[in-house]
Amino acid sequence: MPELPEVEVVRRGLERHTTGRRVLDVDVLGARSVRRHVGGGADFAARMRGLVLGGPRRRVKYLWVPLRTDAATDAATDAATDADDALLAHLGMSGQLLVQTHDSPVERHLRVRLMLDQGLDLRFVDQRTFGGLSISEGGAVLPAEVAHIARDPLDPAFDAEDLYARLRRRRTGIKRALLDQTLISGVGNIYADEALWRARLHYARPTETLRRAEVTRLLAAVHAVMVAALDEGGTSFDALYVDVNGVSGYFDRSLAVYGQEGEPCPRCGTPVRRDPFMNRSSYTCPRCQPRPRRGRW
Numbered sequence: 001m002p003e004l005p006e007v008e009v010v011r012r013g014l015e016r017h018t019t020g021r022r023v024l025d026v027d028v029l030g031a032r033s034v035r036r037h038v039g040g041g042a043d044f045a046a047r048m049r050g051l052v053l054g055g056p057r058r059r060v061k062y063l064w065v066p067l068r069t070d071a072a073t074d075a076a077t078d079a080a081t082d083a084d085d086a087l088l089a090h091l092g093m094s095g096q097l098l099v100q101t102h103d104s105p106v107e108r109h110l111r112v113r114l115m116l117d118q119g120l121d122l123r124f125v126d127q128r129t130f131g132g133l134s135i136s137e138g139g140a141v142l143p144a145e146v147a148h149i150a151r152d153p154l155d156p157a158f159d160a161e162d163l164y165a166r167l168r169r170r171r172t173g174i175k176r177a178l179l180d181q182t183l184i185s186g187v188g189n190i191y192a193d194e195a196l197w198r199a200r201l202h203y204a205r206p207t208e209t210l211r212r213a214e215v216t217r218l219l220a221a222v223h224a225v226m227v228a229a230l231d232e233g234g235t236s237f238d239a240l241y242v243d244v245n246g247v248s249g250y251f252d253r254s255l256a257v258y259g260q261e262g263e264p265c266p267r268c269g270t271p272v273r274r275d276p277f278m279n280r281s282s283y284t285c286p287r288c289q290p291r292p293r294r295g296r297w
Helices: 004-017 040-048 160-169 174-178 189-199 212-231
Strands: 023-028 057-059 062-068 086-090 095-101 110-116 120-126 132-136 273-277 280-284
Touching: 004 057, 004 062, 004 095, 004 212, 023 040, 040 132, 086 095, 120 132, 160 212, 174 189, 189 212, 189 280
Parallel strands: none
Antiparallel strands: 023 110, 057 062, 062 086, 086 132, 095 120, 110 120, 273 280
């Protein structure tokens, strides 16, 4: 399942290849993939034709592209206003946004095809069909559909002091807090485990016991993990996540604890432990991340 680094890799790819491109035609091949668009597939296609794609933006697993009728300011992301609509994409568990040439073979799970000028396609491919595309009315700056989601650690406007205050008011474990998209967004299961390992914090550590220095250390670890994952194109455990050119990420080769049960901790050599966690798993080093006496699981 793509997380923040993977979605940011896709956003950067779209920025390079589709910004300023005009939509010449649209094929909706799977109605489920435009189910969030109130007018349905035919309306989605009709409204997209002739529009120019602006600079893409992102919040967690949502991507949106400001839509313009002219090409004069389409390359300037900051030129978007609340009056402009946006193409909103949610990748779900297996959604892919691929940039292909018009004559490239059709993918098996192709759901929506936007034919752009200069011989390019923007294709939405989704095996499991949990993702989708829609037009967000007046959503060019911030779609209403994603306004409830907190900023992520890579966002320049992210407020670390506000997060510390909110964590102290919570009565939960730190990993649960990291996965709470109303507190901090973009930190999924993989990157939470990796950041907690870097910060030497156990996932069940009660948030109300965290000191300011520990939260600062944890946020630095989260940021470092995200940047490292971005540098390697994200994490791909299977073919469901690829960038816009169909290339897999390689951060899975650099994982310290996630998925490494029984393997030596890269820092101290202690075998990595796996615990059940919220219908998933948590991976820790028992020595570097000792269990709290009164944890919140």
